[in-house]
Amino acid sequence: MAELQFREALLEAIDEEMGRDESVFIMGEEVAEYNGAYKVTEGLLDKYGFKRVIDTPISELGFAGIGVGAAMNGLRPIVEFMTFNFAVLAADQIINHASKVRYMLGGQASCPIVFRGPNASAGQLGATHSVAYDSMYAHFPGLSVIYPSEPDDAKGLLKSAIRNDDAVIFMESEQMYGLKGEVSEEDDYLIPIGKGKIKREGSDVTVVATGKMYHIVKQAAAEMAKDGVEMEIIDPRTIKPLDIDLIVESVKKTNRCVIVDEAHPFGGLASEVGFLIQREAFDYLDAPVRRVTLPDVNAPFSKPLFDLWLPDAKQVVEAVNAVTYRT
Numbered sequence: 001m002a003e004l005q006f007r008e009a010l011l012e013a014i015d016e017e018m019g020r021d022e023s024v025f026i027m028g029e030e031v032a033e034y035n036g037a038y039k040v041t042e043g044l045l046d047k048y049g050f051k052r053v054i055d056t057p058i059s060e061l062g063f064a065g066i067g068v069g070a071a072m073n074g075l076r077p078i079v080e081f082m083t084f085n086f087a088v089l090a091a092d093q094i095i096n097h098a099s100k101v102r103y104m105l106g107g108q109a110s111c112p113i114v115f116r117g118p119n120a121s122a123g124q125l126g127a128t129h130s131v132a133y134d135s136m137y138a139h140f141p142g143l144s145v146i147y148p149s150e151p152d153d154a155k156g157l158l159k160s161a162i163r164n165d166d167a168v169i170f171m172e173s174e175q176m177y178g179l180k181g182e183v184s185e186e187d188d189y190l191i192p193i194g195k196g197k198i199k200r201e202g203s204d205v206t207v208v209a210t211g212k213m214y215h216i217v218k219q220a221a222a223e224m225a226k227d228g229v230e231m232e233i234i235d236p237r238t239i240k241p242l243d244i245d246l247i248v249e250s251v252k253k254t255n256r257c258v259i260v261d262e263a264h265p266f267g268g269l270a271s272e273v274g275f276l277i278q279r280e281a282f283d284y285l286d287a288p289v290r291r292v293t294l295p296d297v298n299a300p301f302s303k304p305l306f307d308l309w310l311p312d313a314k315q316v317v318e319a320v321n322a323v324t325y326r327t
Contacts, residue, residue: 001182006172009151009183010040010116013158014078016188018048021076024162027054027063028080028117037082038118038177064090064115068098071113076162081117084133084171090115098167099142110165116158119147119171120211120262121299124306130299132263134210135272137169138240144193145239147171149214151181153237156191164193173212196243198250202232205320206250208273209260210236213311217260220316229324239269247273248280255286256323260316265293287323292316 004012018024025048026041032055035042045053056063060081067077081087087094094115101111121130138145146161146168148154154172161168183189199214200221209217214235221231232250236243251257257277261270270291277289292315300306321327 002185003180004151004183005177006151006154006179006181007038007040007177009155009181010158010172011042011044012183013155013162014041015044015047017159017162018044018052023074024076024078025052025054026078026080027056027067029056029058029082031055031080036080038174040080040177060086060090061093064093065097067113067115068093068101068111071098071111071167072101072109076112078114078116078162081115083122083129083174084117084119085129085131087115087117087133094137094143094167094169095140099140102166103142111167112165114158114161114164114168114170116170117172118174120173121310122174124301124303126301127298132261132268134169134171134239135263135268138269143167143169144241145169145171146193146237147210147239148237149176149209149211149235151179152183153191153197153235155183156189157193157237159188160190160193163190168193171211176212191237194238194241194243196234196236196238196246198232198246199235200231200233202230202254204229204231204254205256205258205323206232206234206247206254207258207260207316207320208234208236208247210239210269211262213260213262216311216313217316219313220320223313223317224320229320229326231320242273242276244273244276244280248277251277251281252284255284257285257289258292258316258319258323259289260292260311262311263293264296265291266296268293287325290319290323292319
């Protein structure tokens with residue numbers, strides 16, 4: 001195992017796949033000469049040249065469309081958005097084209113493309129730069145949605161995403177690019193898309209979290225352990241396909257569940273997981289499923305208000321106390 005930053009793990013994955021397969025290329029704003037807005041593509045231009053590491057204009061719809069066309073013609077593009085907040089401009093290409101190519105052409109063509117970049121809030125950047133889009137894209141058939149929380153998962157899943165024969169949305173937290181963690185040094189390290197992971201074993205309550213919310217849950221678990229409450233933490237890693245079987249088996253053991261989601265309450269991951277649990281494991285529940293989400297209001301710019309807006313460990317502890325009847 002080697003300790004890498006989140007951005008370094010992503011870079012390793014891209015570099016390895018570009019070296020393995022000449023059809024893989026990356027394009028986006030500032031990915032080439034500037035080495036990437038978040039330095040995820042550092043050094044790739046010098047290694048692979050301008051034909052495979054391509055700077056684009058500030059035109060998300062345009063370069064997403066070029067990527068879709070390239071994928072339909074045998075290449076494997078990685079399209080980097082500076083943030084998924086800007087990718088709203090490219091939603092027509094992602095939702096109406098990339099996700100539907102195989103279906104509408106009866107399997108005669110596919111669209112092996114990866115759209116990647118930061119998702120959800122990144123601090124005091126205002127309401128238009130602080131939206132979590134993973135649940136929105138997971139709504140549409142034909143798209144896989146990946147949202148890793150640790151460097152090891154980021155590397156193994158990104159390599160799998162690049163090799164996938166259909167469109168993948170690969171989401172990262174801007175606040176996690178500098179996060180360090182152990183990353184496997186196994187040759188050609190791959191993690192299957194659609195397989196979650198139990199990140200912490202526990203017996204009292206199942207807590208589900210992705211992205212940077214996983215790290216909030218880890219803080220809460222350490223605090224609850226001092227009081228003798230052992231939280232089992234599940235990181236789905238992939239929003240769609242969702243490893244609901246892993247979550248259900250955990251709930252059958254703990255009989256309680258809290259879902260922590262950096263999204264608004266209506267129609268998010270927390271709502272879907274809660275529904276699936278009551279459908280698959282209702283008779284095992286000793287308490288109603290609880291969720292911790294953003295409030296139903298846009299992100300504030302004010303630092304004190306932003307801190308109140310974003311889910312924190314205290315809210316997770318309160319939810320765990322509620323389902324374990326400690327309050």
